[in-house]
Amino acid sequence: MSDEVTYSAAFREAVRDEMAKDDTVFVIGTDLYHRGGHFAQVLGLGEEFGRDRIRDAPISEAAMVAAGVGAAMNGMRPIVDLNFIDFAFGAMDEIVNQAAKIRFMLGRPVPLVIRASSGIALGGAQHNNSPESWFANVPGLRVAVPATPYDVKGLMKTALRGEDPTIFLMHKKLSALRGPVGGLDDLVPFGSAVIRRPGDDCTLVCSGGTVAKTLEAAESLAASGVSAEVIDLRTLYPLDTEAITTSVRRTGRAVVVDEAPGFSSIAAEIAATIQEQCFEYLDGPVLRATSTHSSIPYSPPLIDAILPTVTGIVERVRQTSEAFSA
Amino acid sequence: MSDEVTYSAAFREAVRDEMAKDDTVFVIGTDLYHRGGHFAQVLGLGEEFGRDRIRDAPISEAAMVAAGVGAAMNGMRPIVDLNFIDFAFGAMDEIVNQAAKIRFMLGRPVPLVIRASSGIALGGAQHNNSPESWFANVPGLRVAVPATPYDVKGLMKTALRGEDPTIFLMHKKLSALRGPVGGLDDLVPFGSAVIRRPGDDCTLVCSGGTVAKTLEAAESLAASGVSAEVIDLRTLYPLDTEAITTSVRRTGRAVVVDEAPGFSSIAAEIAATIQEQCFEYLDGPVLRATSTHSSIPYSPPLIDAILPTVTGIVERVRQTSEAFSA
Amino acid sequence: MHDQETPEALVEWLAAMLLIREFEEQAERASLRGKVPGGVHPAIGQEAVAVGAMRALGPDDIVTGGHRPHHHALARGVDPARLMAELFGRETGLGHGIAGSMHLSDFSRGYYGSNGIVGASLGLAMGAALGASMRGTGQVAVGFVGDGAANTGRTWEFVNMAVIWNLPLIAICENNLYAVETFIDNVMGGKSMVRRAEGFGIPAFEVDGQDIHEVNRAVATARERALAGDGPTFLEMRTYRYHGHETGDKGVYRTADEVDRWRTERDPIARLASSLQASGDLSEQGLTELQEQAVARVADALAFADESPWPSASTAPHPTDREGSAR
Amino acid sequence: MHDQETPEALVEWLAAMLLIREFEEQAERASLRGKVPGGVHPAIGQEAVAVGAMRALGPDDIVTGGHRPHHHALARGVDPARLMAELFGRETGLGHGIAGSMHLSDFSRGYYGSNGIVGASLGLAMGAALGASMRGTGQVAVGFVGDGAANTGRTWEFVNMAVIWNLPLIAICENNLYAVETFIDNVMGGKSMVRRAEGFGIPAFEVDGQDIHEVNRAVATARERALAGDGPTFLEMRTYRYHGHETGDKGVYRTADEVDRWRTERDPIARLASSLQASGDLSEQGLTELQEQAVARVADALAFADESPWPSASTAPHPTDREGSAR
Ligand SMILES: Cc1ncc(C[n+]2csc(CCOP(=O)(O)OP(=O)(O)O)c2C)c(N)n1
């Protein structure tokens, strides 16, 4: 049950389990059958389940999502694999005006999962968008951002057994991360954050690609006597507001860590919510450690200059602690 | 110079002025030449400037924006009229991956204006999306949200004389609003909010479709002795953080009013920024008066139940004032 | 299931078209009286496309449409009273007042919904056809779009997908020559929709959409192909809308003469009525009765809608908001 | 400006193709050594498409391309050293290390940029053609896409727009049979790209992309049409990429035999070299010299790139961030 597998393999296990259990689960995407997807996320499933259920498509993002939505309305549970989340821009109407709204408008559930690799890595400006806050902003969508193999598998199962469309975002840089995973029925519920490290002096909220960095920052803070609690959100919508506020009411301080350029991103929502609900408990402002407001450059030193860093996170904790502790 | 004209006519005046002055300004969109656009925003300009410059297009949103981007790269200053902002979903790649990023990636300015009607009105879920916070989140884009005829004209001129792509959002319900406008060279700069009503006890931040409501709320608060300052942002990006924080440092309280469903919207950014920069001046949490997290329904009573209301705004001011004034 | 075009069947088709026309006339009038929030897109003139097509389908087949959808809904058997109530935004409407004219649906009749986004309906029909094909349900899915959709890229992605996946899809383009005020020939390169479709490998046919027999036979044939596993078909139905694009619209983009000629020379209702009268299958009085029935049903629908309560705010939130821990 | 195919010109074409091949071989090797962040999409085998096309253009004409763009850039005269430096992510690169392989540009040569999004390049070329047409600059715009773009809806929106607006656009589809590992015939309904294009009313022609003469003549003819005000042309260039989709890729989606046959029977460089040798316009030694020149230039480019400094963080922020009151 708890052999170590990679983040990509955990996805494959979830899909394999659910496909074996439920005939209506299938996958649409480009280069899936042979290649197993760009991150090997369905490698081998082609042979096991055949071309009908590991269904290769042309580069037609709108049609892939439309196929998923229509099939979901007619008794299937499709997974549409968009490869990189940037390519969702070609299917934005199908995601936002169709998938997200059909249950609201027509009362018909749309049990659809849209998987894509996300986060900031190499490849330049057009391959490193971070639109997760947009999807969180769309009523009717759910947004999962797993940070571990365990959560990939458990959240994916929840998505596949749910009734509503889920945007399932897997961070590019985590593909090879190894860790234990749960068994056939170990689901990770949506809207349920997890405390990755307990602490008393400050709450650090993070998810997906920033969890490791944030844990490092907490480690570094511990060395200088600051005990930081690290909360991994696991889903951005639904957002586990209770877990966050419970922690902040205790620690009195919070820093939100997120990889997206920060202006008008999900980090803003979390910061806004914390101060709304915990104002009287706060000893300092809720600060954000995010990417700067820039398109993503190509060259590694330029990328590094934009991303939130461990030092940056530590610095934010200092700022919110020092300014008002006197 | 300051005859009263409608919000739609103010747009027409700006476009007419700039087209007369600058041969490279032109308009692409559906049903422009005869009909003048769905909101009469270019009515009459067809006859004046001809079919080349008031250029009718098929229902091809991706191609309209691509045409605008490519033409802007080759010496023109196009306005692409997308009719409703919801139809931008069909051109999302062209807006986000092309228009917004080309200057960053290639060093070439893209002086493009994308005009669309926005805001929540009749027409049902698919015609009333509020993606303005997404555009504000995209580095490289500017987002204008005028609330008056004066600002429509002045901001549009700024957009047309600028070097970067602007999303120009005109609220559907304001089309017939009358007011004075500026002259040929009266520009309204981007990133420059305006105080619509001065006050001392609380800052109300609003824009576009919520300005009137917010002013009403301020009036009602005044009746019960609360003096609210009303700030109209005029552009969401760049955001006039200084105007907001200057006010809040004085009033000690803030409520952000916005019509979009609030979760992960621009209201979150504004609230997050205020508490980050004004924490020690705040006497209560920064609260939000927004639409609820729902797709937009069809029937008027259902819409009303979702939108921020005057009473709701007043209530938020009460909440942030009372909870911690003891 | 190809309808045999018996006299009884044809009289029923005529009745269905009369109902649509009366419904649309009254809906538009109600709209002008302010009864319909946001207005309507009436399909007057396009009745034969809807009725001819629906009468070629089986009860489990799937139908989607666009922003001009009342004729599809009514032809598919949707209750005119609940339809009118939805236009009025009332609790008793098809979509409880949440949905509206552009988001009608009746899943009990395989009516998967109208759509406010040009072209989108065809994508959903394509996906539903995929579901049908994978589950082996024997359903055929019909997606209606307008001529405006011929220039939207997504339309051709959907068609291509249906071809390569060999789906039981019938794409019906109601070519009424205009998208709002835009004449199709001015914005469509190549000028032949059928040739454009054929380029994607889909069998494509031009159909006289004002001839209900031709419509019905074309759809029946396409359905047989789909059920035989021979994949999708594209049908361009040449038709015309007599009224403006939406409530009260009066544009200068077409001549009164053009409208007149379509109305007087090719009207689908007049054509069917007079052929039934000529063949002796319908008397003058029979026709009057059918007209009166249509008038009565629509009057009832209007009364029902008008008397129906407004929806209450508690029905407004999105269903998914009721679960989970989100605010 | 149609090149007269003089012996001197043809030798220059050959040299240009040799430079591209050597560049791509070395770029891929450098990429395998970890020198190229994110890897490259090499165009080895597709040299004639780029060189043949560019040699039919004037200096002010406009070119855009996709994710596999080095051959376009080099054929257009971009400095290989600055190109290699961009791949290496260095300050001296074409885009100062900000842009990368998929976002090359050199506006001094009308090279409006490569693109990471399938199909997008054609839209920008279409827009640039609109600018050219409205300003009366006499420019023609060429948009290169791959076969993968044939199934992206936006591609056909762009083509349609160019047709109805009669723009000076040349759409070139480099059909190398595969999109990543997807064989075009498996995902393209109708199976003929030319017929698909014709459905949009654009004159469309299939061209042997491995025959540089044919490529050049097709583009020259299309350019003449565009300049004469006769509008856009669509050219399907049948070609082949010898290597994998991206750095180091080795898929099982095609046979070694298939690759071999394209390499040995249709190689565009070998074909031009041997015809020049047969006609006596190029000696064995002349060919060796050309090869050595290519090797030397690419070696210089590698050295230049390798020795170039990394960009400094201060160049990273978006230009628009430097103005205005935003944070
Ligand atoms: C993607 C998109 N763009 C624009 C619109 C606005 N719009 C609504 S209906 C319409 C015209 C559609 O014409 P057509 O498809 O011919 O249908 P008809 O109205 O003639 O029935 C337009 C442009 C839309 N709904 N969706």
Ligand SMILES: Cc1ncc(C[n+]2csc(CCOP(=O)(O)OP(=O)(O)O)c2C)c(N)n1
């Ligand atoms: C819209 C979009 N979808 C998917 C991708 C991922 N992708 C990059 S290249 C490629 C294959 C393109 O094939 P083709 O157009 O034939 O060009 P080739 O690689 O053969 O030169 C894909 C799917 C992308 N870049 N853009």
Ligand SMILES: [Mg+2]
């Ligand atoms: Mg039409």
Ligand SMILES: [Mg+2]
């Ligand atoms: Mg290819």
